[in-house]
Amino acid sequence: MTYQFDWSVLLSAQARQWLLQGVATTLAISALAWLIALALGILAGALRSLKFAPLRMVAAAYVEFFRNVPLLVWMFFWYFAVPPLLPQPVQDWLYDHGAEFAAGTAALGVYHGARFSEMIRAGIQAIPKTQLEAALSTGLSTAQAFRLVILPIALRLIVPPLTNETLNLLKNSSVALTIGVAELTFQTRQIETYTARAFEALTAGTLIYLILCLTIARVMARVERRFAIPGMVGSVETEH
Amino acid sequence: MVEFRNVNKWFGKLHVLKDIDLRIERGEVVVVCGPSGSGKSTLIRCVNGLEAIQSGEIAVDGKRLSDPGLDLRALRAETGFVFQQFNLYPHLSAMENIVLAPMKVRRLSREAAEKRAAELLARVGIPDKADAFPANLSGGQQQRVAIARALAMQPKIMLFDEPTSALDPEMIGEVLDTMTDLARDGMTMIVVTHEMGFARRVASRVVFMDEGRIVEDTKPEAFFAAPQSERAQQFLSKILTR
Numbered sequence: 001m002t003y004q005f006d007w008s009v010l011l012s013a014q015a016r017q018w019l020l021q022g023v024a025t026t027l028a029i030s031a032l033a034w035l036i037a038l039a040l041g042i043l044a045g046a047l048r049s050l051k052f053a054p055l056r057m058v059a060a061a062y063v064e065f066f067r068n069v070p071l072l073v074w075m076f077f078w079y080f081a082v083p084p085l086l087p088q089p090v091q092d093w094l095y096d097h098g099a100e101f102a103a104g105t106a107a108l109g110v111y112h113g114a115r116f117s118e119m120i121r122a123g124i125q126a127i128p129k130t131q132l133e134a135a136l137s138t139g140l141s142t143a144q145a146f147r148l149v150i151l152p153i154a155l156r157l158i159v160p161p162l163t164n165e166t167l168n169l170l171k172n173s174s175v176a177l178t179i180g181v182a183e184l185t186f187q188t189r190q191i192e193t194y195t196a197r198a199f200e201a202l203t204a205g206t207l208i209y210l211i212l213c214l215t216i217a218r219v220m221a222r223v224e225r226r227f228a229i230p231g232m233v234g235s236v237e238t239e240h
Numbered sequence: 241m242v243e244f245r246n247v248n249k250w251f252g253k254l255h256v257l258k259d260i261d262l263r264i265e266r267g268e269v270v271v272v273c274g275p276s277g278s279g280k281s282t283l284i285r286c287v288n289g290l291e292a293i294q295s296g297e298i299a300v301d302g303k304r305l306s307d308p309g310l311d312l313r314a315l316r317a318e319t320g321f322v323f324q325q326f327n328l329y330p331h332l333s334a335m336e337n338i339v340l341a342p343m344k345v346r347r348l349s350r351e352a353a354e355k356r357a358a359e360l361l362a363r364v365g366i367p368d369k370a371d372a373f374p375a376n377l378s379g380g381q382q383q384r385v386a387i388a389r390a391l392a393m394q395p396k397i398m399l400f401d402e403p404t405s406a407l408d409p410e411m412i413g414e415v416l417d418t419m420t421d422l423a424r425d426g427m428t429m430i431v432v433t434h435e436m437g438f439a440r441r442v443a444s445r446v447v448f449m450d451e452g453r454i455v456e457d458t459k460p461e462a463f464f465a466a467p468q469s470e471r472a473q474q475f476l477s478k479i480l481t482r
Contacts, residue, residue: 128325128327130323130325130327131327131329133290133321133323133327134321134323134327134328134329134386135329136290136316137288137290137316137319137320137321137390138316138317138340138341138345138389138390138393139313139314139316139317139318139341139345139346139393140313140340140341140344140345141313144344144345148340148344149329149340152331153329153330153331156331227331229330229331229373229375230330230373230374230375230376231330231373231374231375231376232330232375
């Protein structure tokens with residue numbers, strides 16, 4: 001048995017267009033979902049650090065609910081189960097404007113938001129309680145103390161695990177192909193289907209994911225250095 | 241300025257403040273001392289509502305802390321608090337640490353806030369450290385920035401919770417000097433400290449606590465010359481003969 005490699009299938013205008021569209025869709029769904037995840041993660045992570053028990057419980061319920069159900073199930077849920085619950089005009093609009101993309105983004109965002117929030121909570125807990133007291137003692141409100149002091153410190157502390165989770169989010173965007181989002185994995189499968197060149201198509205997909213992830217990791221490493229707190233993890237300058 | 245009336249506080253089953261009655265007038269410098277676990281830190285943490293009490297009444301500048309209509313943020317803005325561990329914001333420079341609350345709480349312009357901050361940094365003796373980050377300052381310098389940060393809100397009273405206990409010995413003096421200057425300028429201060437030299441020189445009154453009670457409340461001369469209670473005598477003999 002000899003397999004004849006034919007890399008030229010990747011160079012056809014059609015294949016290149018599919019791959020480019022795939023990359024663009026993967027980046028778009030990942031970026032939007034990342035923003036949703038970060039916003040939800042910050043909100044839930046901060047709420048879980050409050051003294052006020054009801055808010056803490058709401059945030060805990062969100063986290064447990066969303067992180068303990070498989071992402072694939074969430075994809076199906078947001079695509080098949082949620083739209084019929086919406087008012088008819090909204091449904092029509094959604095189906096005209098890419099309900100797959102919207103559902104995929106929502107599923108990815110809320111799922112990873114639950115995971116982000118756990119990291120943000122860990123970052124907040126790493127800060128001594130007296131830091132919050134110091135901020136409150138100057139007359140700042142709890143919300144101001146979180147926004148101006150606690151979260152800026154916590155977010156800086158968790159850049160390394162946040163990078164890791166960001167890469168997971170990007171890779172998990174491939175699950176959206178199951179509800180028909182034409183992202184990168186979807187497009188490599190399409191090339192494979194049309195050319196019967198599974199190895200070449202999937203190699204291209206693999207390499208593109210690798211490049212995307214390595215790029216993100218580098219960017220995040222820069223962010224980490226740029227915002228490092230002097231004297232703490234990740235900072236270059238620690239001399240007194 | 242500050243009044244405790246029959247205040248009691250529990251941490252769970254632990255009775256940490258017992259029947260506290262204390263009155264502090266404007267301009268007084270009151271040193272609170274006593275063995276560890278005697279409730280002295282809890283006492284001053286109650287003054288700006290960092291700790292809640294279970295019975296009794298605390299009033300600051302005529303405002304009762306139990307009043308449901310109390311604006312706790314406004315009260316805290318007028319009550320400077322200096323912590324043992326400094327608690328500067330590590331991601332901000334000394335200048336940014338000081339201007340944050342004046343800009344966000346008092347709505348001062350950045351220009352006005354920075355002008356005041358620069359004056360305060362000069363007043364605490366580190367005018368050249370505005371751009372330094374906390375990690376690049378010595379402990380004594382950090383604590384002086386923390387004092388400047390509290391003063392930037394132009395408080396009516398300053399609370400110090402063991403401000404020199406986390407410092408190397410040679411840095412204690414510079415912080416105490418700053419506090420002494422503040423007292424000379426007429427600031428009302430409650431200082432929890434073991435620095436008996438400071439108490440002797442600066443305090444208008446010394447409050448000695450033991451097991452959640454105020455055991456003595458007297459002039460420093462009287463306290464050091466002839467402590468009334470046996471517990472205070474023991475405490476002083478240990479702390480002064482070190």
